[in-house]
Amino acid sequence: MQTARIFNTTTLNKTVVNGFKCKFLHIRRMSTARKLDISGIYPPIATPFNVDESISWDKLKFNLDKWNKIPFKGYVVQGSNGEYAYLTVEERVEIVKCVRDATPKDKLIIAGSGCESTRDTIAMSSRMAEAGADAVLVVTPCFYKNGMHDRAMIQHFTKVADAVPVPVIIYSVPANTGIDLGAGVVAELAKHTDIIGLKDSGGDVAKLGNVVYKTKQDDFQVLAGSASFLLPANVMGCVGGVCALANVLGEAVCQLHSLYQTGQMNEARDLQHRLIAPNMDVTRKFGVPGLKLAMEWFGLYGGPTRSPLTPLTDPQVQEMVNDFRNSGFL
Secondary structure (H helix, E strand, O other), X not given: OOEEEEEEOOOOEXXXXXXXXXXXXXXXXXXXXXXXXXXXXXXXXXXXXXXXXXXXXXXXXXXXXXXXXXXXXXXXXXXXXXXXXXOOHHHHHHHHHHHHHOOOOOOEEEEEOOOOOHHHHHHHHHHHHHOOOOEEEEEXXXXXXXXXXXXXXXXXXXXXXXXXXXXXXXXXXXXXXXXOOOHHHHHHHOOOOOEEEEEEOOOOHHHHHHHHHHOOOOOOEEEEOOXXXXXXXXXXXXXXXXXXXXXXXXXXXXXXXXXXXXXXXXXXXXXXXXXXXXXXXXXXXXXXHHHHHHHXXXXXXXXXXXXXXXXXXXXXXXXXXXXXXXXXXX
């Protein structure tokens, strides 16, 4: 068999392409991945369920019809707020297909694809790409926490980025995983041509600034993982945010980002202050049940969560009502 030499980013491997036995050398390839601009605001969309906890496809399209009128850069599908952990592989893929079909082509689709093993993450990421995702969001594996040291993380994300056909965005969410990727690890991964960004939900603004600083030569993009620190994250050099609250108050979250971009800092600060309490309600305090309840208040379909998540109690609902009302949104 004739041998062709192809320059790539991966370590020495062999494969077959168009009848040629190809050697992939550890030389960085020219890639179009870094040309994908992910700056802007994304809601990590909630997955709508019927009363029997099956997916409500018509309600998903109903919500997308409303969200498509908001100036989002795109959608994160199958993030933490999409109850990704409670869905089958086929459900995850079908939801991405549905969202892609119902979304204007100028909006990006970023699909959550992280699994506990590198092998499964590669398989899931490849299927998300086939389903229409423009990029994949890969959460840190966490089950064997003691083994998830820096070397393991670098190996994991590198192997995934080497293997999948779309750009990779790292996802650090310490509240769910118990693992907080350090700035040094992110900076090392940012050298990979096809690892284009980080979504960080930890809330450490100093760390976000450090990541931006350490990766400024790598055309790397950092997204804030919450609306509660979107403005300070922007000030530190983040290019946007993946914000659960954008499911509910999409116009307001987009407005905050726009106010910062146009230098209206007083107005941006005031809006940021108002968003903090509602954001805490739909994330850290009450999670997905709180998010889905708030969606109902603003003309969207929230619906039930999948078990074992449960609805809020009456006192919790009243607390949320008070927070949204005191912040001027009800």
